[in-house]
Amino acid sequence: MSLMEQLNRKALGLGVPLSVHLDVTYRCNERCEHCYLEHDGENELTTAEIRSFLEQFAEAGVFFLTISGGEPLLRRDCFEIIEFARELKFNVKLKTNAVLVREKEARRLREAGVEQVQVSVYSHKPEVHDAITKLPGSLSCTLEGIRLMRAAGLKVTLANVLMRSNAQDYAGVQALAAETGAQYTLDPTITPMLNGDSSILGMRVPAQGLRAVFRDARLVGDVDEFCAPPSPIDNEIREGIPCSAGHTSCYVSPWGDVYPCVQFPLPCGNLRRQSFSEIWAASPQLMEVRAIRAKHLSTCSSCSHLGTCTRCPGLAYMEGNMRGPSSADCEKSFLRTGVTTAGMLAGSAVPPPAPPHPALVQIQL
Amino acid sequence: MKECYVARSRTVAARQLGEEMVIMSAVDSTLFNLNPVAAMIWQAADGKTPLAKIVEERICPEFDVESREALRDAEQFVMDLAAHGILLLAESPIVESSAPTDKKS
Numbered sequence: 190m191s192l193m194e195q196l197n198r199k200a201l202g203l204g205v206p207l208s209v210h211l212d213v214t215y216r217c218n219e220r221c222e223h224c225y226l227e228h229d230g231e232n233e234l235t236t237a238e239i240r241s242f243l244e245q246f247a248e249a250g251v252f253f254l255t256i257s258g259g260e261p262l263l264r265r266d267c268f269e270i271i272e273f274a275r276e277l278k279f280n281v282k283l284k285t286n287a288v289l290v291r292e293k294e295a296r297r298l299r300e301a302g303v304e305q306v307q308v309s310v311y312s313h314k315p316e317v318h319d320a321i322t323k324l325p326g327s328l329s330c331t332l333e334g335i336r337l338m339r340a341a342g343l344k345v346t347l348a349n350v351l352m353r354s355n356a357q358d359y360a361g362v363q364a365l366a367a368e369t370g371a372q373y374t375l376d377p378t379i380t381p382m383l384n385g386d387s388s389i390l391g392m393r394v395p396a397q398g399l400r401a402v403f404r405d406a407r408l409v410g411d412v413d414e415f416c417a418p419p420s421p422i423d424n425e426i427r428e429g430i431p432c433s434a435g436h437t438s439c440y441v442s443p444w445g446d447v448y449p450c451v452q453f454p455l456p457c458g459n460l461r462r463q464s465f466s467e468i469w470a471a472s473p474q475l476m477e478v479r480a481i482r483a484k485h486l487s488t489c490s491s492c493s494h495l496g497t498c499t500r501c502p503g504l505a506y507m508e509g510n511m512r513g514p515s516s517a518d519c520e521k522s523f524l525r526t527g528v529t530t531a532g533m534l535a536g537s538a539v540p541p542p543a544p545p546h547p548a549l550v551q552i553q554l
Numbered sequence: 555m556k557e558c559y560v561a562r563s564r565t566v567a568a569r570q571l572g573e574e575m576v577i578m579s580a581v582d583s584t585l586f587n588l589n590p591v592a593a594m595i596w597q598a599a600d601g602k603t604p605l606a607k608i609v610e611e612r613i614c615p616e617f618d619v620e621s622r623e624a625l626r627d628a629e630q631f632v633m634d635l636a637a638h639g640i641l642l643l644a645e646s647p648i649v650e651s652s653a654p655t656d657k658k659s
Contacts, residue, residue, distance in 0.1 A: 192585045196576060203572055252569040252576055280567035280578050302565050302580050344583070 196252075200437045201430075205250035206469050208438035210451050213239065213270060214259040215443055219286055219322040221309075223352055223392050225382045228259065233443045236266040238461070240273055242445065245465035247277040257284035257451075259443070268297055275302045282307065284348075287334030288327055295334070295341040305344045308335055308371075313361030321354060332365070339370050346372040351402065352379055352392040363407065375408055378517060381507050383454050393517070400524045418526050419493045426496040427484040434502060435478035439469070449478050453503025455511070478502070478511070487512045492531030494522040560608075560632050560641050561601030561648040568596070581639040591617055592631055599641055601648030605632060 190198075200207040216230040234242070246254065254274055261267050262285055274281050283298065287308045290298075298306065308331060312318040318328035338345050347366040349359055359375055366373035377394050381387040394402070402408060409415040430436055435449035435457075442448070445460035447468050457475045458468035469475065481502070484490050487510065489500060499522075504515035514532030522530050562568075565580040575593035577586040588596055591613060598608045609625045617624075635641040642648055 192587060195587070196571070196585065199571060199574075205571060247569070250569060250571060252567065252571070252578075278566070278568045302567075304567065304578070304580055304583065 197433070197437055200250070203250070204470070206246070206437060206439055207251065208253040208255070208433070209246050209251045210255040210257060210438070210440045211239075211242075212257050212259060212441070212443050212451070213261045213267065214264050216263050217258060217260045217286075218263060218288055219260070219324045219327060221311075221322050222354070223321070223350065223379050223389050225380050225389070226259065227382070227384060230443075233264075234445055234460075236269060238445065239266075239270050242441070242460050242465060243270075243274055243277055243279070245460075247279065249466050249469060252280055253282070254279035255282045255284060260286055260289070262289040262294070268294075268301070271298070271303060272301045280304050284308075285334075286322070286327070286331055287338065288324070288330040290334035290337060292337050292341075295337040295343065298338065299341040299343050303343065305346060306338055307346045307348050307374075310335075310347045310349060310362050310365060312355045312358040313365050314358060317355050317358055321352075332369070335369050335371060344372070345369070346374055349373065349375045350379070351375055351377040351394050353394060353398075354392065356394045356398045359402070360407065375402070377402060377521075378501075378504075380452055380504060385507070387507075396520065396524055399521070403521075403525045416525050416527075418528050419495075419497045419522075422493070422495050427482070427490070429483050430479075431481060431483060431486065431500060431502050435475045439475075447472070449475065450503050452501055453478075453506055453511075455503075455506055481512060485512060486514075488514050488531050488535045493528060494526070494530055498522045498530070556645050558605040558629065558632065559601055559603070559644050559647050560595070560599040560605055561644075562596060562599050563639055563642055566640055577640055579638045579640055584638055586635070586638070586640065591627075595628055595631065596635075596641070599632075601642070601644075605629065 197207065214230060214233055215226045215228050217228050256271060256274070261283065271281060271283065281303045282305045283303050284307045310318065310331060311321045315328045319325055335345055347362060349362045351359060363373050377399055379390055379393045381390060403416060404412050406412050434453050438450065440448045440451040441460065447457045447460065448454055449457065455474050457472040483495055489495055489498070492498070498518055500518045501515050502511050504517055505511055505513050508516060514530065516532065519530040519532040523533065567578045569576050570593070573590045575588040575596055577588060594612055594616065595608060598612050605628055606625055609628050610621055613619065613624050613628065614621050632641050632643060636643045
């Protein structure tokens with residue numbers, strides 16, 4: 190077991206919120222077509238409130254702090270927040286589009302001791318990236334920001350959200366990562382907007398494209414291993430928790446609302462009315478989330494993918510049942526392995542169209 | 555070893571988790587899990603107190619260990635952490651502000 194796994198296990202046993210994702214604003218200088226946020230900036234947390242909440246997080250044992258948005262650097266006090274977080278010895282990860290990062294900002298992030306910066310890059314082609322962000326010139330600004338951060342000695346990860354409009358470009362973004370000395374991560378998940386609007390789901394990569402992504406060794410390494418049929422389910426898997434959301438991690442909005450995760454919009458309390466420790470220890474909603482074990486999942490508990498599926502309880506919640514399947518993850522498990530999921534068989538997840546290469550599909554009856 | 559002063563590096567992330575201390579190096583992202591003895595040395599590493607005094611006044615009474623043996627172990631421990639940039643070592647007090655007031659760690 191790695192030290193990180195030991196750390197997570199220990200935090201779980203002690204009931205410690207090891208990670209917090211804090212969105213300091215929903216305002217943004219880009220208008221990405223797939224974004225799940227509304228860019229309202231009214232009544233955001235003040236600097237003093239955020240400083241107080243950071244102290245509460247540290248007191249509660251939070252170690253990993255992700256500062257994100259919106260575009261966090263649109264806040265004039267963003268560096269004050271980051272520097273205060275580092276004074277409190279958080280491991281700080283910043284998510285930004287890097288459009289506003291120039292030499293001075295890159296140096297300041299490095300001096301503050303930010304551990305890692307994650308930057309969204311959609312394509313190596315300006316016409317594709319800029320069409321997604323709806324900000325002309327954004328790819329050029331973002332790449333300059335990335336280069337400046339790398340030159341300052343920061344660790345940078347290029348986060349490549351994959352969708353219909355950029356499905357052909359991930360190899361180009363990977364090459365950009367290699368060229369700039371950055372890490373690369375790909376995410377094919379488009380989530381409904383937090384207000385429940387699911388119209389943006391039509392931007393998801395079609396099944397055929399996702400199937401090809403899962404079989405690209407440049408992305409997944411050992412394809413046979415990645416796409417292997419699920420292993421038998423044992424008792425440890427049945428007794429396991431679905432994911433860390435609400436167990437060792439949570440999300441805080443720019444208004445102090447606490448949720449199990451940024452993708453799990455179940456309101457659990459507000460930091461303007463209650464302390465973080467009070468919400469973390471006693472929120473009925475968090476307690477409900479924590480009580481769920483894999484064996485309690487209404488459809489997924491009987492699924493052969495139970496031990497390997499990336500099922501997101503937040504996406505399931507947005508589909509109407511936090512104990513139910515997430516159709517997007519059913520689709521991923523199916524496209525990855527060719528084995529039908531329990532959610533598909535129950536009709537709660539719609540199977541994607543048949544693949545053009547039948548040999549890749551093993552239907553489990 | 556000559557007189558040895560130790561100071562916590564500003565570049566790390568650190569948090570108390572139960573009786574242990576979790577530390578991540580910003581240099582190479584290595585994660586460390588310090589046991590209660592090591593965590594106490596880390597907390598006491600203010601750049602002004604000699605390591606021998608930390609061992610004598612904090613470690614020995616708390617953990618009921620013999621001081622020479624404890625100091626030998628402590629010297630090895632601080633050298634290991636210094637190699638990863640987690641602690642700063644010097645033969646005289648470390649006056650630069652490398653060991654900030656310990657807030658909530």
